Amino acid sequence: VTGWFEEQQTADMRLQLRYTRILHRQRSRYQDVAILETAQFGRMLALDNVIMCTEADEFVYHEMLVHPALCACPRPRRVLIVGGGDGGAAREVLRHPQVEEVVVAELDEEVVAACREHLPFTAAAFDDPRLRLRFGDGAGFVAQAEDGAFDAVVVDAPDPVGHALPLFQPAFHAACRRVLAPHGVLVVQSDSPFVMPAVTRAIRTSLRSLFPVVRTCWAVVPSYAGALWTFTVATEAADPALPPGAPRASALAACRYWRRELHVASFALPAFVDRLLGAGEGAGAAGHAGAGGGAASS
């Protein structure tokens, strides 16, 4: 079995990848779940024909989703991941030695089962004794969690359509804030400002209405539409753009994209992204955007 997998990335753009094996293809209760062996990117998980992660570049997305956020949290003991059924975000969270418990609140049990069978490079994290899986609606899980239950919440949601749509709403972000401990941190994958600028901006606007400190970092994920990907980090006081100290950094020495230097650099936004995000924040943001000429602003 070989052929070409096609993702319709937007109405006007398609990515095609040659595959050599279909490892899994089944409709779950929620979506079409496919795992293919591709020639360019290795093993790949696609949900409803949208690439979620590939062996060749998932490290970029998962490292940059997790590490800038978790390094802003002095002691991330309890971490909640909303989504993250491939296990990649959990793998990165578990690098932090302070972590005692990771809860992965994934909608679709069949995604986890398929990844456990075919994507060991991410799903091996599910075997860690510190990890707990909770299947079901992520927003519902957060709504029922206790106040201050988590030191960090990582929102690893797919694009804002269908089942994932509530995870992009301000009400959900407010619920995430409620379940955070006082020194907690929230990070939300916030899409590509090339392809979905309104999404990147809406997430930042939502978080800024809730948290005193909101910063956006970015990375390049070649298999995602637009490739330039953003992550929006919110805290009560800590600045996520500050690099971690040597002990934290040494725990991350095996990373393949994240480096201490890149941690800092990833908060320096391209000019058009800086303008996009500065423009969306009203009066409070004008000063922020205006300061961009002097210090690294994001």
Add this chain to the structure above:
Amino acid sequence: VTGWFEEQQTADMRLQLRYTRILHRQRSRYQDVAILETAQFGRMLALDNVIMCTEADEFVYHEMLVHPALCACPRPRRVLIVGGGDGGAAREVLRHPQVEEVVVAELDEEVVAACREHLPFTAAAFDDPRLRLRFGDGAGFVAQAEDGAFDAVVVDAPDPVGHALPLFQPAFHAACRRVLAPHGVLVVQSDSPFVMPAVTRAIRTSLRSLFPVVRTCWAVVPSYAGALWTFTVATEAADPALPPGAPRASALAACRYWRRELHVASFALPAFVDRLLGAGEGAGAAGHAGAGGGAASS
């Protein structure tokens, strides 16, 4: 006329873009020259079906090809661009107020003619009185130029195949060094370390055999295969990673990707790129790669 343009980015990966108009399509003496109006990226130049630039993201490539390099040159009065038939690199060079003359040494006169007609956002640079066009083989032009004739040489070549192949050889880089003034700077577009790691590494190795200072910066160009793109900058002494002073930076205030903060940040390489490039440089490089944990290395 509408349809889908397809670039076979690698043997295993294709990008398809919907187009609404074919503005130009003709075989020149050297290659197939096409300019299409695409729905996702606006107007696009493709040579032999490989995307050279698009209206939506050419600014990323051209700004990051030119500005980190030119800012490392105290007075870039005479600048040579090898390739650059769309005019985008020249447009960025001309932002630097010190520039008195830009020579664009482009192989294919028909590329320039088509861009002048259909890509004014880049080709308007050709109307600047400081610009001179020289058609023909870029390596031949450099071979015949006088010693020390240029303050900066910008190698804006397509992928290392066919006519462009000589522009990726150490002999060509040595010729570029010969035509540079003592405080001159050379920058070479050095492809994507995701898709063409051997090319990125070979260019760095070649420049390191010739210049005391070689640094690599990067940017994300969504329409290019791999998206993560590198630019390798070589000088006799100046460090290209240092940000420019306020007067230089203010001349670049209209940039859409480059910012002073991003200039610095773009030299912080992702870990896998840092390792790729460090590993390619033999004994001298081991110390360089080893220093990566402390200071920003690239």
